Amino acid sequence: MGHDSAGTDGASRRIPEATVARLPIYYRALVDVADRDVTTVSSDRLAELAGVNAAKVRKDLSYLGTYGTRGVGYDVKQLLAEISRDLGLTHDWAVAIVGLGHLGQALADYRGFGARGFRVAALFDADPAKIGRQVGGLEVSPAASIRAVASERGVRIGIIATPPHVAQAVADDLVAAGVSSILNFAPALLSVPGGVSLRKVDLAVELQILAFYQSRRSVPAAGG
Amino acid sequence: MGHDSAGTDGASRRIPEATVARLPIYYRALVDVADRDVTTVSSDRLAELAGVNAAKVRKDLSYLGTYGTRGVGYDVKQLLAEISRDLGLTHDWAVAIVGLGHLGQALADYRGFGARGFRVAALFDADPAKIGRQVGGLEVSPAASIRAVASERGVRIGIIATPPHVAQAVADDLVAAGVSSILNFAPALLSVPGGVSLRKVDLAVELQILAFYQSRRSVPAAGG
DNA sequence: AGGAGCTTGTGCATTCGATCACGAAGTCGG
DNA sequence: CCGACTTCGTGATCGAATGCACAAGCTCCT
Incomplete structure (x- = not known):
């Protein structure tokens, strides 16, 4: 879509455009579950809430880093913080x-x-x-x-x-x-x-x- | 994104989803040039107006049928009518x-x-x-x-x-x-x-x- | 009439995104 | 401590979409 991917030394990982477009959706879903005092969420559950495939959720989140725990799922608060940071929502x-x-x-x-x-x-x-x-x-x-x-x-x-x-x-x-x-x-x-x-x-x-x-x-x- | 592509005998050709999403953009660009009494438009010009690649324009339009004239370009009125029809804009x-x-x-x-x-x-x-x-x-x-x-x-x-x-x-x-x-x-x-x-x-x-x-x-x- | 010059239509290669399938890594019960 | 079970992370595969390059076809000038 044109977002001139200015090869700015790309510091960390490069996140695919399609994934970036989904991060806000995960973010919203996570805010919802956090409101219900749920502490962990599986990729399956998150996929359901976001209306996408579970494997896609896992792959998307893996671009941000390794924040899940096998056998358990993702820590809601931690993941929320990570996505916030990546989306730049901590910047006001x-x-x-x-x-x-x-x-x-x-x-x-x-x-x-x-x-x-x-x-x-x-x-x-x-x-x-x-x-x-x-x-x-x-x-x-x-x-x-x-x-x-x-x-x-x-x-x-x-x-x-x-x-x-x-x-x-x-x-x-x-x-x-x-x-x-x-x-x-x-x-x-x-x-x-x-x-x-x-x-x-x-x-x-x-x-x-x-x-x-x-x-x-x-x-x-x-x-x- | 999920438009259950119900294989409804699809009558004519099947138009890729990405192309469908661009048709309204071409449509708007064509309305603009029609207002300026231009009668024909090339894929190059249309691409410029729509902000996309010229080859993409030609391929997209080719899904609708063969409405261009080589050496000349596309007849604005005819193409407009065709896109209107395909987008269902003639239906009110x-x-x-x-x-x-x-x-x-x-x-x-x-x-x-x-x-x-x-x-x-x-x-x-x-x-x-x-x-x-x-x-x-x-x-x-x-x-x-x-x-x-x-x-x-x-x-x-x-x-x-x-x-x-x-x-x-x-x-x-x-x-x-x-x-x-x-x-x-x-x-x-x-x-x-x-x-x-x-x-x-x-x-x-x-x-x-x-x-x-x-x-x-x-x-x-x-x-x- | 014939050739030069455009512009379309499209096969092909490449890139990008989605999905599958499975190994890796953790928890839990006994 | 160990084995069963759950869930993540990811290599591999598949399909869609993009862009290139060029043949086909039309117009216009001479």
Whole structure:
């Protein structure tokens, strides 16, 4: 998916992209079992909770290191700590959200972030009517101030929830402010300098993928 | 990811899952170029617009059939029509959205849907304060009426944007109402009967994946 | 009409991810 | 202390997906 795998001396082990995408799922499942005061969990059980294959769980976790005990399973707390560390959730990342339409507000209010190592540190919008308003306990700043405000607040991760035609300009501003990871919800193709991670989520795309399988299922009866 | 590839006599060619996931991206790019009155597009250009490899574009499109002209490229209108047909966007799918928190409202107002073969036909929420209110020109119905209302309105695609603890119950109701494709935004693992497609989007997961690469990049300086 | 120049369609090699199957390593009961 | 049992870790295998390279086929110019 492009995450320029900059061969940065790779320090420890290199974790496959597919595995990285599953770590947050294991993480969530582990938080759930930890809440129920369960102390150990087997790969079988974890697989069930995460909706994947048990062998896959074991292989995925083996990339992080050897944290399981044969005959017993994984220590929930220890594994949770390890995944947190690997996902960087111990860092308290400062996040900026640009574009406070419905989606941006949904993200700003999202409870899950705070609990998972993310802190919404800045909100931006171009609409004068929105600037100065409080959303999720934080004041909305003008989009023109992204470079100044985001860099001042140490923002490292930017979320773009703007209309597509301004998304590239916003991305440029974010990068200029020192942001090095961008999550893009705008239906636009962004280009960023090397060294900046970029992920895209497109709600309409997900729906269209569903529609494809849907229309394959229902017999395409004649007559539109 | 599990779209039970029910060997339903698959009529035409079988299209690889990875290709299906890219079709909506090509679709969007094609809509853009069509708006600029361009009549033909090369695989190279389309690849650039979609952010992928040109050979991949050609191979992907070849699964749909032979719609390109060597030496020229693809006829934009024809290709658009073909992808629309394959994605089932010519069907005007009735969509129900359950849960009208910020995210649900964002989806209800999403302009892209109408233009792409989807019609929001029903809105549901369990909160009495929200029931009866108009959102995006449609009245919010009580969650208890999902089975009756959704089936009456011919809903085939359901979007779940509720808190996780009610997501499974909502999914059950949707399935009972005849919905056979579900897009789940709730951070919960759903189980649905065979024959029902299920896709999951988790905003926190996407962010955590970014955080992983982020924390790999920035040197983990000592002293947290 | 014929050849130069593009661009598609696709066989092939390679890389990546999923799954199986089994040895290694631990616990527990007697 | 030992053997039965459980569960992890991982080599090996298989299949999907990617990307290359090139033949096939179309257009346009001369």
